[in-house]
Amino acid sequence: MYALVDANSFYCSVERSFNPSLEGKAVIVLSNRDGNVVARSDEAKKLGIKMGQPFFELKELREQHEIAVFSSNYTLYGDISSRFMSLLCRFVEDVEVYSIDEAFLHVDGYDSIYPSYEGLGKSIKETVAKRLRIPVCVGVGPTKTLAKLANKLAKQRPELGGVCVLDTPEVIDKALATFPVGDLWGVGSKSAAKLKKNDIDTAAQLRDVPDDWIRQIMTVNGLRLVHELRGFPCKLLEVSAPPKKSICTEPGFGRLVPDLNTITDALTTHLTRVCEKLRKQDSLCSAVVVSLHTKRYRKIPANGLPALQYHNHLTVVLPHPTNSTPELLKYAESGLKAIFKFGYNYQKVGIMLIGLVPSDYRQKGIFAEGPNEKLLTLATVVDKLNYRYGQDKLRLASQMYNPDWPMKQEYLSKCYTTRWKDILEAH
DNA sequence: TCTGGGGTCCTAGGACCC
DNA sequence: TCTGGGGTCCTAGGACCC
Numbered sequence: 001m002y003a004l005v006d007a008n009s010f011y012c013s014v015e016r017s018f019n020p021s022l023e024g025k026a027v028i029v030l031s032n033r034d035g036n037v038v039a040r041s042d043e044a045k046k047l048g049i050k051m052g053q054p055f056f057e058l059k060e061l062r063e064q065h066e067i068a069v070f071s072s073n074y075t076l077y078g079d080i081s082s083r084f085m086s087l088l089c090r091f092v093e094d095v096e097v098y099s100i101d102e103a104f105l106h107v108d109g110y111d112s113i114y115p116s117y118e119g120l121g122k123s124i125k126e127t128v129a130k131r132l133r134i135p136v137c138v139g140v141g142p143t144k145t146l147a148k149l150a151n152k153l154a155k156q157r158p159e160l161g162g163v164c165v166l167d168t169p170e171v172i173d174k175a176l177a178t179f180p181v182g183d184l185w186g187v188g189s190k191s192a193a194k195l196k197k198n199d200i201d202t203a204a205q206l207r208d209v210p211d212d213w214i215r216q217i218m219t220v221n222g223l224r225l226v227h228e229l230r231g232f233p234c235k236l237l238e239v240s241a242p243p244k245k246s247i248c249t250e251p252g253f254g255r256l257v258p259d260l261n262t263i264t265d266a267l268t269t270h271l272t273r274v275c276e277k278l279r280k281q282d283s284l285c286s287a288v289v290v291s292l293h294t295k296r297y298r299k300i301p302a303n304g305l306p307a308l309q310y311h312n313h314l315t316v317v318l319p320h321p322t323n324s325t326p327e328l329l330k331y332a333e334s335g336l337k338a339i340f341k342f343g344y345n346y347q348k349v350g351i352m353l354i355g356l357v358p359s360d361y362r363q364k365g366i367f368a369e370g371p372n373e374k375l376l377t378l379a380t381v382v383d384k385l386n387y388r389y390g391q392d393k394l395r396l397a398s399q400m401y402n403p404d405w406p407m408k409q410e411y412l413s414k415c416y417t418t419r420w421k422d423i424l425e426a427h
Numbered sequence: 428t429c430t431g432g433g434g435t436c437c438t439a440g441g442a443c444c445c
Numbered sequence: 446t447c448t449g450g451g452g453t454c455c456t457a458g459g460a461c462c463c
Contacts, residue, residue: 033447035448056446056448057447099445186443220454244453245452248452250449296448408447
């Protein structure tokens with residue numbers, strides 16, 4: 001049996017846990033640069049605020065109702081998340097961290113400690129509430145898909161007390177009979193539409209379709225999903241996260257930028273961040289993809305001419321895998337120069353590291369040089385110093401510092417758990 | 428009459444997840 | 446004024462190999 005433990009409105013709950021006066025009030029958390037809504041408390045959902053809704057659209061609503069607004073504070077959420085996961089590891093041996101706010105658990109073989117799955121679920125819920133003041137729901141089922149479904153029911157039906165166990169065929173049948181097929185894990189909007197066309201509206205109906213048919217319309221993923229609904233596990237627990245296969249970043253500038261110099265500065269900064277992640281997972285990358293975009297949603301200006309659009313990307317294959325920032329920068333910059341076109345107002349530049357291989361992988365081309373070992377060592381030293389003395393204390397001369405564009409974060413909370421000066425004071 | 432058969436690797440695009 | 450960001454997996458088709 002699998003359990004899925006998932007925090008309720010995680011980002012909002014974290015903000016609340018350090019500010020109890022927000023209890024019972026509408027809370028929202030915004031995306032980078034305060035652009036869109038990425039998390040909503042139940043009260044905010046009731047006001048009709050949609051996931052992903054642009055923040056500026058809420059102006060009127062905010063005048064009518066009291067809504068607590070926060071910029072996203074990933075330092076804080078990340079730290080609370082890791083505390084959350086460590087708590088879960090005290091309950092069972094096998095824990096798969098599935099996302100920042102949810103984890104799958106293997107829950108078999110603990111009968112002597114927890115006589116029932118309900119008991120285990122309640123115990124987890126109470127402990128997380130007590131230690132972190134984060135509300136969670138627990139769903140239990142014979143497969144990950146059913147655990148996920150159970151979790152959703154636990155959230156929807158307050159009478160369950162936050163724990164839903166699907167353990168017998170009868171209980172599972174009953175749950176599937178009314179569960180909308182589009183709410184299943186792995187059914188997105190496209191598949192939901194296709195299924196609807198074929199008169200499949202509930203999870204129970206999907207469970208009973210022929211294998212060949214579902215494979216045809218939803219590929220092997222759909223087949224796996226159907227088997228999971230029938231109670232045969234196809235998705236197993238991944239206790240140790242496999243290394244990432246690609247690492248990318250593509251944040252917007254926050255304003256429109258026409259010149260290559262500024263864009264190159266931003267590229268250097270982005271590259272510095274992704275290289276740090278690359279080295280942290282102990283990998284080398286064998287190619288970089290640079291991309292450049294103008295702004296998509298620009299309104300047609302007064303002169304009636306739509307803003308010129310330009311989107312392009314280029315893959316630069318390296319002569320040998322590396323994780324050295326200056327070395328990668330050379331190739332990334334050449335890629336940028338190749339796709340940059342004068343005369344546009346750009347919104348963002350992106351960088352993606354692909355073809356990641358373990359760092360002990362040293363495959364030399366017959367005539368090409370291997371990675372420069374000195375540069376690799378240098379990168380390690382730079383990381384250590386920056387970890388100790390603060391991000392970007394040691395940086396490339398070409399990296400923009402104190403960027404002049406606004407990193408809009410008007411509603412940022414403090415880093416209560418990771419920065420000495422931000423620790424709460426008790427009076 | 429009859430025009431092989433089996434495989435790998437890469438890429439772009441689609442779909443999905445949080 | 447103002448519209449996010451970071452990932453994974455699968456498939457079909459092309460190119461290539463023997």
